Amino acid sequence: MIDKSPIGNTQFPEDCDGTQGNLPVEAGNCSVIHTCDICPKVIFESEKALERHIEIRHKSLMEGINFLLGKEHSDFTIELSDEKRAALGAKAFDVAKKRDAGHGMLECASIARQQLQRIVDVWHPGAEVFIFGSSLVMSSWDGKSDIDFAVVDPHAYVQRKWPPEEKNAVRELTDLCKSAGFKVSSLECVDTARVPIVKHKTLQDSLLNTVANTKPAEKARRSICLTYRSEKVKTTEALRAWLEKETETATIEEIIDEGQCNATVTFTTSTNAMVAMIKVNNGQKRRLNEYFSARIMDERFPPEAHCIDFDLCLRQFGIRNSEYLRKLHTLYDNSPFLRSGAVVLKEWSKLWGLNNSFMGFLTSYAINIMWIFFLVKRDVIPYASPYDTPENPREALREPTYVPILPQSAGSSEVQIKMGSLLADFFKFYATEFDWEKNVVSLNRPGITTKKSIGWTSENEIKLSRQSKNVQYVVCIEDPYEPNLNLGRHLGVCKARKIKAEFRRAALSVINDNADECIMFTSKYKKQVQVPIKEPPREIFEEVQKVVYDSFGSTGAQFTPDSLRQMLIESCPNAFQALSNYWNWKILVRRLGLRQVGDQIHKRACFDFLSEKLRGKPAFKVPVQGSPIKAVGRDTIDDCAVAPVCTPNIVKASFTPFSPLSRQHSCGFQRLHSHSLGNVLKMLRFTRI
Known part of the structure; x- marks a missing residue:
């Protein structure tokens, strides 16, 4: 069975069952293993078999990509007029200018670094917090993108004792961040990644919406609410003395007694307020017969570190x-x-799916390396060895100094023409000139670096790794410092072709479109080529549902994948064939409330719910006058009744305030909003399949 669900030319499916029609082979049966980077757990014994699989299985996906890769080189050699180059350059400068939020926004990032430094001081007194990534490289910040922080002890690093055990370290830092007032729902301890991190995702849209210059907001940002129960603390003067002793600082500006052992404490700075929260909450474990708890006074105006994604x-x-x-x-x-071009290319790569490490594509760092490599090859800047940069972090900047992205010279026509020429030449360089089959994008050495010279050949690729450490050398971008690290290691045949096709798409758009319609700045064409994934007619799906539910429910029969497929062919051949045109076998089994474990088909926990819903019976009763969560749960079931399958997106949409019935249960929505989608599904008795 072939998956015929339509997929847009610029989208890759998140899940694809590629086992049909291609029997997996053992790694020892052939010298080189060929894998498809879209279909998991499928290998091929020859490159020809892989190409046949891509041609059949991913025909709709690769059709547009192959069309672009089949263009003649002569299509990319058309010279641009000075007017068009100037228009492209002016547009690029305009995009770069919008990404520069000014000195004040970068100052907020610096304050956030200082606040995180106080958290790290509690965990490891000798460690320091550094800002790195695009904020340091560009010496500016737009106030919306996330900021990268690194915690390093320079003294321990020189002695080769850093980093410590990273998994435990990020867990401890996550707990300390919680004691500093960070919301549990906004923090994530990613301890299973190649580089373990603490990830913070703020619930606000951007720092621009939360950092206000009004006096009430500024005061609220440096104030905390303190709850205490202690025989030693009876007055505000006693509370002030206790806080100054506990926090080892005398930065308290004002204490207001709220009654019932509650007080509002205002400090001189928001950093001091955060330090007080850490000291009070983290020191509660060693107190006997006393209780002290601190929290942010106003959730709308938290300290700066709470307002940014990092x-x-x-x-x-x-x-x-x-x-x-x-x-x-x-x-x-x-x-x-340099910086304007880097900003434009970062926006373009994210717009068209090249900059998406979560899906196995490139990162902003890799795009930046490609931009610098191109400028060196075109003699715009001289080559500089990365090894001239000191390894010891003690000599590095802790935080960047603001430098405007656009100097005054950006307004001249000569500079705009040059900017437009460089961007157009960049796409042409990687679309037609650079040899992806033999060479490596590398700043580690001057001249050309070949794959063979550093051993990045197909014989040395790592595939089918159980630890998800697969390495492929189809697209090679060498990291300047980490040894033997390919920044394009996750790009297989299909994803590499998409990368090359997008460079060609952009090069053709630069030639054929005006500046306002160029895909370097807009996703207009992307929206045109995307094809929405269609759902099958409901009556066809219900016909197959009824056959499956009757077979499992009445007879209690046990099925293998082959016997279930044969039963569907005999009982409802037309409906089963119609569904096969929309979903592959793996997705169909999930949609029916089943799961495949080995050679057996088992019922999921939601099977009985879907079966009773098909027959018009309520899965469970919810009283009209019930808890807010149950009320929203009833509303969710009503909203999902119109869909063939209850997806997480449908559930999420059903309990938003825009859902008609959920408007009556705003208190229930507020409670749900503080939970993750997984917890919401559990509370509503849904099972995610």
Whole structure:
């Protein structure tokens, strides 16, 4: 059976069952294993078999990509007029200017670093917090993107004693962040990644919406609410003395007694307020017969570190990488080409799916390396060895100094023409000139670096790793510092073709479209080529449902995948064939409330619920005058009744305030809003399949 569900030319499916029609082979049966980077757990014994699989299985996906890759080189050699180059350059400068939120926003990031430093001081007094990534490289911040922080002890690093055991470290730092007032729902301890991190995702849209300059907001940001029960603390003066002793600082500005052992304490700075919360909450464990608890006074105006999205790691490589790129951008940026071009290419790569590490594509760092490599090859900037940047983080900047992305020279026509020429040439370079089959994008050495010279060949690829450490050398971008690290290691045949096709798409758009319609700045064409994934007619799906539920419910029969497929072919051949045109076998089994374990088909926990719902019976009763969560749960079931399958998105949409019945249960929605979607599904008695 072939999956024929339509997929847009620029989207990759998240799940694809590629076992049909291709029998897996053992790794020892052939010298080189070929894998499809879209279909999991499928291998091929020859490159020809892999190409046949891609042609059949992913025909709709690869059709547009193959069309772009089949373009002649002559299509990319058309010269641009000076007017068009100037228009492209002016548009690029306009995009870059919008990503520069000014000195004040970068100052907020610096304050957030200082607040995280106080958290780290409690965990490891000798460690320091560094800002790295695009904020350091660009010496500016837009106030919306996340900020990368690294925690490093320079003294321990010199002695080769850093980092510590990272999994335990990020767990301890996550707990300390909670004691500093960070919401549990906004923190995530990612301890299973290649680089363990503490991830913070704020619930606000952006820092611009939360950082206000009004006096009430500024005062609220440096105030905390304190709840205490102690025989020693009876008056505000006693509370002030206790706080100054506990926090080892005398920065209290005002204490207001709220009654019933509650007080509002205002400090001189928001950083001091956060330190007080850490000291009070973290020290509760060693207190006997006393209770002290501190929290943020106003959730609308928390300290600066609470208002930004950030990733916090314990690796030093990011600091050195960013310091190297920062020096390139600042030392050779006499004209505003480097940083403006990097900002535009970052936006373009995210817009068209190239910059998406979660789906196994590239990162902003890799795109930046490609931009610098291109400028070196075109002699726009001289080559600078990355090894000239000191390894010791003690010599690196803790936080960047603000430098405007656009100097005054960006308004001249000559500079705009040059900017437009460089961006157009960048896409042409990687679309037609650079040899992806033989060469490596590398700043580690001057000249050309070949795959063979550093051993990045197909014979040395790592595939089918149980620890998800697969490495492929189809697209090769060498990291300047981490040894033997390919930044394009997750790109297989299909994803690599998409990368190359997008460079060609952009190069053709630069030639054929005006600046406002160029896909370097807009996703207009992307929206046109996306094809929505269609759902099958409900009556067809219910016909198959009824056959399956009758077979499992009445007879209690046990099925294997082959016997279940044969039963569907005999009982409802037309409906089963129609569903096969929309879903592959793996998805169909899930939609029916079943799961395949080995050679057996088992019922999921939601099977009985779906079966009773098909027959018009309520799965469970919820009283009209019930708890808010139950009321919203009833509303969710009503909203989901119109869909063939209850998906998480449908559930999520059903308990938003825009749902007609949920407007009557706003208190229930507020309770649900503080939970993750997984917890909401459990509370509503749904099972995610």
